[in-house]
Amino acid sequence: MEMISTIWEDGKKVNSFLKMDRREGVNDGFPKLGPSDSLLPGLIDDVALNCLAWVSRSDYASLSCINKRYSKLINSGYLYGLRKEMGVVEHLVYLVCDPRGWVAFDPKISRWMALPKIPCDECFNHADKESLAVGCELLVFGRELMEFAIWKYSLVCRGWVKCQEMNQPRCLFGSSSLGSIAIVAGGSDKYGNVLKSAELYDSASCTWELLPNMHTPRRLCSSFFMDGKFYVIGGMSSTTVSLTCGEEYNLSTKCWRRIEGMYPYVNVGAQAPPLVAVVDNQLYAVEHLTNMVKKYDKEKNTWEVLGRLPVRADSSNGWGLAFKACGDKLLVVGGQRGPEGEAIVLNSWCPKTSVANGTIDWQVLGMKEHVGVFVYNCAVMGC
Missing domain, CATH: 2.120.10.80 (Kelch-type beta propeller)
Structure with a gap:
């Protein structure tokens, strides 16, 4: 979680989250990525993250209950940084x-x-x-x-x-x-x-x-x-x-x-x-x-x-x-x-x-x- 927060605060690119996810998938509770193991089935995760950034902030609590990967994503604050880059404001x-x-x-x-x-x-x-x-x-x-x-x-x-x-x-x-x-x-x-x-x-x-x-x-x-x-x-x-x-x-x-x-x-x-x-x-x-x-x-x-x-x-x-x-x-x-x-x-x-x-x-x-x-x-x- 600390690495994700640091990435957001330092303004790194979107795929920084994905690289860390692939590298630490087993140890941090995230499943390793596979064809049927993406955040949104059928989409690569960089596209999925851009889609999730448009989800209403009021739905974050529900998203975090889906699985550990979603929970860690929501609690890291990463989506807030991505929303800022994309100009999504609520x-x-x-x-x-x-x-x-x-x-x-x-x-x-x-x-x-x-x-x-x-x-x-x-x-x-x-x-x-x-x-x-x-x-x-x-x-x-x-x-x-x-x-x-x-x-x-x-x-x-x-x-x-x-x-x-x-x-x-x-x-x-x-x-x-x-x-x-x-x-x-x-x-x-x-x-x-x-x-x-x-x-x-x-x-x-x-x-x-x-x-x-x-x-x-x-x-x-x-x-x-x-x-x-x-x-x-x-x-x-x-x-x-x-x-x-x-x-x-x-x-x-x-x-x-x-x-x-x-x-x-x-x-x-x-x-x-x-x-x-x-x-x-x-x-x-x-x-x-x-x-x-x-x-x-x-x-x-x-x-x-x-x-x-x-x-x-x-x-x-x-x-x-x-x-x-x-x-x-x-x-x-x-x-x-x-x-x-x-x-x-x-x-x-x-x-x-x-x-x-x-x-x-x-x-x-x-x-x-x-x-x-x-x-x-x-x-x-x-x-």
């Missing part, structure tokens, strides 16, 4: 909205799944947390009794492990992922100092790398990738100074560029960080005071009003609501109260469709009842 929406812990929603099959409980201390359970999906991992950042901590859920291993800590542990930072990497920027250290440092996380090696500092320290900010570059907008540089500027980090030149007036909505008091999402390299945001969705014009550095949210964001200063990208759709996850009680509703909209008379045609993607109306954390994984 999404999972992870969220926590009640004390029972994290759940995942699969939009393709409209199914909810409960994740195992994080084996953390009680302090981590009750402290504020940030979350981030990168590669096939869900990272949850929080505070344990003495220090900051990061717990990592692996979609491949289906369990939680402690993640290596950042070089400069922090909270209230901006973060975003691009494929197998993620960047966190700004935030506060454990003494309350506002940071201008940034770090890159590589999920293949599970390591953190310090990046050059931003021009301006900021906390309660938001981040995203757009056109292959990393951005940080909004936030506060102190308890009284709100920031309307943004910063752009170029991964090629390793330089930051300050963008004046990129997010001109001042953070006052206890407002949430900017609610932003990028779909097809276009930036969208929620102005929670008016419950309106806006689109950013990169050339003019201005914002255009599109239409209204399907839920209210103004009642709680933008907290308790998630605004995310999910493939080619914008996703709004929020609570509602109805005759049958409280529920969390996932609403989606594809920006490729038109906006009629200032009205966005939101569609209900899923609903989870009896879990409250406040979304504490939400992350969308595509793999």
Whole structure:
């Protein structure tokens, strides 16, 4: 199993799995290959693997029960690497909205799944947390009794492990992922100092790398990738100074560029960080005071009003609501109260469709009842 995982992480070709399989067939529990002994009868295994990469991820548990070869293939994570090479993407929406812990929603099959409980201390359970999906991992950042901590859920291993800590542990930072990497920027250290440092996380090696500092320290900010570059907008540089500027980090030149007036909505008091999402390299945001969705014009550095949210964001200063990208759709996850009680509703909209008379045609993607109306954390994984 270790060799297969290493092959995937190092980006070897598809037939690397086949060569190892033929070489170690008896010792590792795999049967040796023969005319009637292939993964899919009638097909050579390199073709069979390409076919299996298109199988829905929700069927992996069933596939792993077929025989030992399938079980080892699924548990190695090899198919996830192959799917990435082939551009096969399915999404999972992870969220926590009640004390029972994290759940995942699969939009393709409209199914909810409960994740195992994080084996953390009680302090981590009750402290504020940030979350981030990168590669096939869900990272949850929080505070344990003495220090900051990061717990990592692996979609491949289906369990939680402690993640290596950042070089400069922090909270209230901006973060975003691009494929197998993620960047966190700004935030506060454990003494309350506002940071201008940034770090890159590589999920293949599970390591953190310090990046050059931003021009301006900021906390309660938001981040995203757009056109292959990393951005940080909004936030506060102190308890009284709100920031309307943004910063752009170029991964090629390793330089930051300050963008004046990129997010001109001042953070006052206890407002949430900017609610932003990028779909097809276009930036969208929620102005929670008016419950309106806006689109950013990169050339003019201005914002255009599109239409209204399907839920209210103004009642709680933008907290308790998630605004995310999910493939080619914008996703709004929020609570509602109805005759049958409280529920969390996932609403989606594809920006490729038109906006009629200032009205966005939101569609209900899923609903989870009896879990409250406040979304504490939400992350969308595509793999």
